[in-house]
Amino acid sequence: MSAAQPLLALQNLTKYFPAGGLRLPWTQPDWVKAVDDVSVSIPAGQTLGLVGESGCGKTTITRLILRLVQPTAGEILFEGRDVFELRGKDLLHYRQAVQAVFQDPFSSLSPRMRVGDIIAEPFTVHTNASHQTTIDRVAEALELVGLSPAHAKRFPHEFSGGQRQRIAIARAIATSARLIVLDEPVSALDVSIRAQIMTLLEDLQRQLGVSYLFIGHDLATVTHISQRIAVMYLGKIVEEAGADELTAAPLHPYTRALFAAALPADPDDQHEDLVVSGSVPSALNPPSGCYFHPRCPFAMPRCSAERPLLKAVSATRQVACHLY
Numbered sequence: 001m002s003a004a005q006p007l008l009a010l011q012n013l014t015k016y017f018p019a020g021g022l023r024l025p026w027t028q029p030d031w032v033k034a035v036d037d038v039s040v041s042i043p044a045g046q047t048l049g050l051v052g053e054s055g056c057g058k059t060t061i062t063r064l065i066l067r068l069v070q071p072t073a074g075e076i077l078f079e080g081r082d083v084f085e086l087r088g089k090d091l092l093h094y095r096q097a098v099q100a101v102f103q104d105p106f107s108s109l110s111p112r113m114r115v116g117d118i119i120a121e122p123f124t125v126h127t128n129a130s131h132q133t134t135i136d137r138v139a140e141a142l143e144l145v146g147l148s149p150a151h152a153k154r155f156p157h158e159f160s161g162g163q164r165q166r167i168a169i170a171r172a173i174a175t176s177a178r179l180i181v182l183d184e185p186v187s188a189l190d191v192s193i194r195a196q197i198m199t200l201l202e203d204l205q206r207q208l209g210v211s212y213l214f215i216g217h218d219l220a221t222v223t224h225i226s227q228r229i230a231v232m233y234l235g236k237i238v239e240e241a242g243a244d245e246l247t248a249a250p251l252h253p254y255t256r257a258l259f260a261a262a263l264p265a266d267p268d269d270q271h272e273d274l275v276v277s278g279s280v281p282s283a284l285n286p287p288s289g290c291y292f293h294p295r296c297p298f299a300m301p302r303c304s305a306e307r308p309l310l311k312a313v314s315a316t317r318q319v320a321c322h323l324y
Contacts, residue, residue, distance in 0.1 A: 005080055006041035007211050008065070008098075008179055013038045013074035015060055019284055032283045034060040036235035037074070039310070042179065045205065047212040049226030049243065051219060051258065053280055057235040058215045062183050065213070066100055078179075096126040099172035103184035105164035109156040115142075115167055116152030123174045141170040144207070145200060162193035166200065173204060179211045186221060198225055219262045223247050231255045234291040235283055237310055241317035251319050253296045290322065298323060 014037055019030040035057045042048045050058050063069045065076060067083060076083045078094055086094050099122070102108040109118055119138045123129065129137065139149035145166040156164055165185065172180050182201070186194040202225065204210060216222045222229060223243050230240040231252065239252040250256045253274070260274040276295040281287055287294050293303035302322050310320040 006077075007044040007079065008213075009039075009041040009075075009077040010061070010065075011039050011075045011077065013061070013064060013076060014072045015057075015064060015069065016072045030284055033235050033286060034283060035064065035071075038232075038235075038237050039074075040230050040237060040240060042211050042213060043227075044178070044211055045209045046227045047205070047214050047225050049222035049229040050213060050215045050232060051217065051222050051229060052232035054217075055280060055283070056232040057283075058232060059183065062100065062181050062213075062215065065098065065181055067095075092126060096122075096175045097178040098181070099175060099177040099179075100181040100183065101165070101168045101172050101185045104188050105161060105168045106156060108168055109164060111156055113155075114152065115154055115156065115159075118156070118167065119152070119171045119174050122171060126175055137174055138170075141174045142167075144173060144204065145170045160193075161189050162196060165189065165193075165197055169197075169200065169204070173208065173210070176208075177210060179213065182212055182214045182216075184216055185214075187217065194221065201225060219247075219259060231258070234281060234286055236291060236320065237318075238292065238320045239318065240310075245316060251313065251317070251324060252292075252321050253298050253323075254292050290320075 013035055015035040016031040016033055019032055038057075038061065040048060050061065052058055060069070064071055070084065078098070081090070083094055116135075116138050119141055120134050123137055124134055138152050142149050142151055147163065147166055147170070156167065159167065186197050189197060198221065201212065205212065212225070214222055214225055226243045228240065229243050229246050230237050231254065232238070233254050239246070239250070239255045246255065247259070250259050253276070256274050257276045274297065276297065278295045281291065281294065287304070289304040289306055290296070290308050293299040296303065300322060306322070308320045308322050310318050313319050313324050
């Protein structure tokens with residue numbers, strides 16, 4: 001992998017799901033456009049934040065990256081190779097290199113397995129390590145996430161929520177993962193515990209050089225940990241920029257509305273009062289033109305007829321909006 005090549009790149013990634021329900025055999029199915037022509041990349045050792053309302057396609061992107069579903073169109077390139085063309089040992093290498101940490105640590109950990117076996121399972125699947133090497137690896141992973149090797153003998157129900165999330169992170173790093181998909185990893189935790197987990201993730205990134213795709217609703221959390229942020233709306237990326245740049249001056253009306261709805265870190269900060277009306281349209285029948293135009297306070301006649309493309313407005317920012 002060259003220095004300029006990203007670790008993971010999504011290129012025109014598209015995923016449509018057939019709508020449920022009965023239909024006549026000679027009719028065409030309706031399609032839910034969960035992910036619609038998404039292109040983003042994650043450099044090695046960095047974090048890309050992905051934000052948007054529920055139902056915008058964030059989880060579908062997670063499932064595509066983990067190869068749990070096949071794309072309708074487009075590619076996912078890992079170190080320059082299409083992950084959906086990987087077979088045999090190459091596919092095993094990809095599954096070893098890309099791990100996930102989910103929102104609810106309790107439901108993602110088997111209650112019938114001891115913590116040591118939970119952490120060891122992906123490591124033993126992807127390596128031919130001896131029993132002692134596996135035990136050492138589990139102990140090392142537990143220590144990296146701030147737990148004791150003695151905790152390997154316990155069951156998940158014997159830990160707090162924050163400790164269980166540390167166990168989930170230990171399982172992800174046990175395989176020497178290059179990329180970890182973090183799907184709302186702190187939203188189920190208390191505020192004080194969130195800060196501890198965020199600090200842990202940052203420390204692990206510095207120590208191990210791992211990359212993150214951080215999916216979340218809390219803009220302050222996503223901004224804090226990410227180098228770049230991509231904003232999704234109804235299956236499309238509407239804005240992408242550096243985290244500090246996006247926070248200081250969001251451009252797309254949807255991005256501005258997200259930040260306006262979030263509580264400011266400092267009550268004395270200037271806070272834009274931008275309110276959007278209506279609800280998110282159905283991905284089964286999205287609006288014509290710009291998907292956001294029925295809710296946008298700045299909508300023009302052009303917005304309902306012509307779909308804006310994601311274009312660079314500076315060297316470090318892309319926006320899909322006719323205002324720019």
